Amino acid sequence: MNLQDIYKSLECDLRLIEEDLTKTVYSSVDQLQASSVHLLEAGGKRIRPVFVLLSGHFGTNDKEKLRKIAVALELIHSATLVHDDVIDDADLRRGRQTVRAQWDNRVAMYTGDYILSQALQLVSQLENPEVHQILSMAMKEMCLGEIEQIRDLYNGEQTLKKYLHRIKRKTAFLIAISCQLGALISKAPLPIVRNCYLYGYYVGMAFQMTDDVLDLVGDEKTLGKPAGSDLRQGNVTLPVIYALKHDTPENKKKIKQYLESIGESGNIEEIIDVVRRSGGIDYTSRLSQRYLMKALSILEKLPMSQANQSLKMLTTFVVNRSY
């Protein structure tokens, strides 16, 4: 079984989800309609919906409810992306202009707010207070993760612990609750719901580490944005933290000077190259493999099924992907 097979088994559900995404953001205000559709069309892997759908198989697999959760989570994810692009002054995402580049920061802010409110309205139809509690906590954590990231831009004094804490908030939490909510809404037993959360958490951590590696090793064509975007924006990821600790004094100095000057001094292409050759990428990849193993070991504890098999394939894919 490969990734196409996993997505194939969900083909019908995913098509309905695409339809729901479009329907949900429909607005009679032209500007909102245009910017929302622009955002959704930028696509992405829809991995949060896939995690919701697959986790639903550990319970009653109530497809209508699962679809609502899946659509809401993808919308929340999209809303945070459009706000993040404002924070990062980003012009490109997945090879397309960002909403803020195509229109402006104000439109991006309100498109995000609008999409978030639509997600909340959709979830409120489920009439399940626990879902609300989990979602609102996740939203708070994501905000905190982003604010921490802003605070720590160009900060070279970071630790592994701080990095892990930040990517948990920024990425892993939403993937964790995608799995948790899929199982929960399908009335799976509590220990299974808990393991789904934990599984999603480990996958999410590994997923973000892979993202941070790809940002350095990928090329602009596959990334859909310039290589080294994180470093260009001052976002100090694990490979950089590693280089700052273990590289030669000369190289450390180069990175430090770049960061201390808030990106004003030093040749960014050279800095990216220094990080690439520091061993930080290998270190980050190995750590991400450890999280992958933890995720797989949780799957072993969950009931065996075709969905479990699919999750196993998906886990391995999202961590080892090259785009």
Add this chain to the structure above:
Amino acid sequence: MNLQDIYKSLECDLRLIEEDLTKTVYSSVDQLQASSVHLLEAGGKRIRPVFVLLSGHFGTNDKEKLRKIAVALELIHSATLVHDDVIDDADLRRGRQTVRAQWDNRVAMYTGDYILSQALQLVSQLENPEVHQILSMAMKEMCLGEIEQIRDLYNGEQTLKKYLHRIKRKTAFLIAISCQLGALISKAPLPIVRNCYLYGYYVGMAFQMTDDVLDLVGDEKTLGKPAGSDLRQGNVTLPVIYALKHDTPENKKKIKQYLESIGESGNIEEIIDVVRRSGGIDYTSRLSQRYLMKALSILEKLPMSQANQSLKMLTTFVVNRSY
């Protein structure tokens, strides 16, 4: 009874609400803590909490639940203000620097997102799906109202109908649901809950019209921002719409030229003066009085009580206030 008396009877509850507001936005991230507290300290009249508390008297008056709703609504209101200030490039609000002026647009965006997520988390404690449905709908309507306002900046081709539609979304809806939720969470009978909503809607409409008049007739000291701020930002309010329809050809031309040039041509002080003397302020005040009367007539239909009396005083005050 005067306004002080109304607030006095709620003094204890309002003090607890202030405490809850501060507690709810507490964050270990210094930046968020500072910007959130800055926003809350700017204060305001806390009229949404007051409407929640007073409407609760039409039912069981469950103070703990009412306080959660009141705090959540004030936080949602604050979150929209901080985002609106980004949209409007506003530097001053209530005589203080706005979050975006004190820090920057990015901090303002995330402060708003964070405060909103905290409000949602608070409301999720109530475990009441209907409250969620009402709130998420209100949030959507407010987004649409703001987007419509951006779309129609410097647009001189506006009608009364369009203006009413916009202020309903922008302001009246949140005040309407403050009253509705206060009654609903207190298990008031459905016809009372509905009338509370309707009452709040009429008050909210009148409230915004008063705001739009004060923006033109007030001075910088009482307003806490320059007089004519709306027009300076291109926000075409009812007095301007009236002037564009009923003033002398010469004056209409002045306003039109100002709007068509997106504020680049024409003396803004002169334009403000033209609008002031156009009769548009009187027209808007009279319309706001009509909404005030409608609000009071709904109160007549609600059970008579001290809370009802207080609402009557408050209604008259918020519409006829001079600050």
